[in-house]
Amino acid sequence: MSKPTLGIIGGGQLGSMLAVAANKLKVKTVIFCDDIQAPAQRFSNEFIHGHYNDQKKINEFVNKVDVITYEFENIPYETLSEINKVKPVIPKPSVNRIIQHRLAEKDFINKLNIRTTRYASIEKKSEVSSLQDLLPGLLKTTTLGYDGKGQHLINNVEDLDSINVDFSRGYILEKLVKLKKEISIIVTRFSDKKYEIYEPIENLHEDQILKYSSIPADISDKILDQSKMWAIQLAEELKYVGTLCVEFFIDRNENLYVNEIAPRVHNSGHLTINAYNISQFENHIRAVCKLDQIPLKKISNAKMTNIIGDQIIVYRNKKINSNEFFFDYLKKDIKDKRKMGHLTTLTK
Numbered sequence: 001m002s003k004p005t006l007g008i009i010g011g012g013q014l015g016s017m018l019a020v021a022a023n024k025l026k027v028k029t030v031i032f033c034d035d036i037q038a039p040a041q042r043f044s045n046e047f048i049h050g051h052y053n054d055q056k057k058i059n060e061f062v063n064k065v066d067v068i069t070y071e072f073e074n075i076p077y078e079t080l081s082e083i084n085k086v087k088p089v090i091p092k093p094s095v096n097r098i099i100q101h102r103l104a105e106k107d108f109i110n111k112l113n114i115r116t117t118r119y120a121s122i123e124k125k126s127e128v129s130s131l132q133d134l135l136p137g138l139l140k141t142t143t144l145g146y147d148g149k150g151q152h153l154i155n156n157v158e159d160l161d162s163i164n165v166d167f168s169r170g171y172i173l174e175k176l177v178k179l180k181k182e183i184s185i186i187v188t189r190f191s192d193k194k195y196e197i198y199e200p201i202e203n204l205h206e207d208q209i210l211k212y213s214s215i216p217a218d219i220s221d222k223i224l225d226q227s228k229m230w231a232i233q234l235a236e237e238l239k240y241v242g243t244l245c246v247e248f249f250i251d252r253n254e255n256l257y258v259n260e261i262a263p264r265v266h267n268s269g270h271l272t273i274n275a276y277n278i279s280q281f282e283n284h285i286r287a288v289c290k291l292d293q294i295p296l297k298k299i300s301n302a303k304m305t306n307i308i309g310d311q312i313i314v315y316r317n318k319k320i321n322s323n324e325f326f327f328d329y330l331k332k333d334i335k336d337k338r339k340m341g342h343l344t345t346l347t348k
């Protein structure tokens with residue numbers, strides 16, 4: 001059977017790693033991105049530069065590919081849905097519609113009796129005063145926030161006076177979880193009850209940006225089993241195809257909560273490139289392009305360090321040991337708080 005040509009929307013580091021994995025499987029890729037300097041164009045067979053609402057460019061892209069996936073979830077639902085009428089978009093756009101909106105996402109998770117932190121929709125500043133039991137809490141934009149962007153810690157109602165928030169954008173107030181630990185689970189679902197799941201990954205954030213991910217996660221068997229079960233349940237309920245990441249909180253009383261779902265390959269799963277026989281990227285390509293499902297085998301424990309901002313300069317000049325794997329995202333500009341690369345260390 002001939003392999004499909006894969007279209008990837010987005011050309012950052014996740015797009016690069018997807019294109020590298022596709023190359024290995026001899027799947028041709030076309031990247032569509034609004035950044036003319038998108039790093040992923042170095043690894044794809046073709047690159048189309050265009051804005052995500054440029055219908056002519058979208059048509060050009062769609063005509064060149066057989067199936068389409070994406071590296072980030074903030075593409076408008078309408079755009080994905082229109083594309084899906086011509087060529088299959090996987091994961092399907094309806095998944096994206098739920099997950100790109102924090103309220104819809106949390107409602108969906110809670111309906112399945114899976115725990116999240118308590119939350120409320122906020123449309124007006126005055127609503128917060130009747131929600132004292134959600135304080136201290138985090139006020140987050142319902143859409144388009146990541147790495148702590150668009151988030152404010154609210155300890156008491158007066159804190160609202162000192163922040164500049166346009167409530168018409170739509171906000172959610174989330175009760176602050178007293179965090180003991182954060183973990184994530186990466187699962188690739190191929191079809192009904194057919195999936196490959198990676199072991200839980202322990203994540204450490206600095207300034208709300210992921211800094212370190214490691215396996216094995218230092219967690220109880222109960223948390224291990226529950227997190228895997230919930231991740232599989234979420235993937236099944238969404239009838240998801242491809243790689244998905246579920247981010248979890250563990251509080252100081254050993255309660256597990258789903259923080260959020262990422263309908264895509266995920267930063268915490270970068271260590272799967274070196275620590276497993278098949279990476280999260282390769283599994284995503286396999287599932288989306290309907291290639292063989294191969295049982296996962298762990299090769300080693302591992303720790304991944306995100307290289308942020310100008311730390312990349314240090315790593316570019318550093319001697320890399322034989323158990324270390326350095327990935328430079330080849331971004332043209334070095335920016336503060338921007339993920340520039342990562343280092344995976346295989347550990348005992």
Ligand code: AMP
Nearest residue numbers: 117138146147148174175176177205208
């Ligand atoms: P998010 O963009 O919502 O994933 O948030 C980024 C990071 O902020 C998380 O990984 C946590 O470290 C922290 N955070 C977000 N929401 C909460 C919460 N409700 N309680 C405690 N910490 C949170």
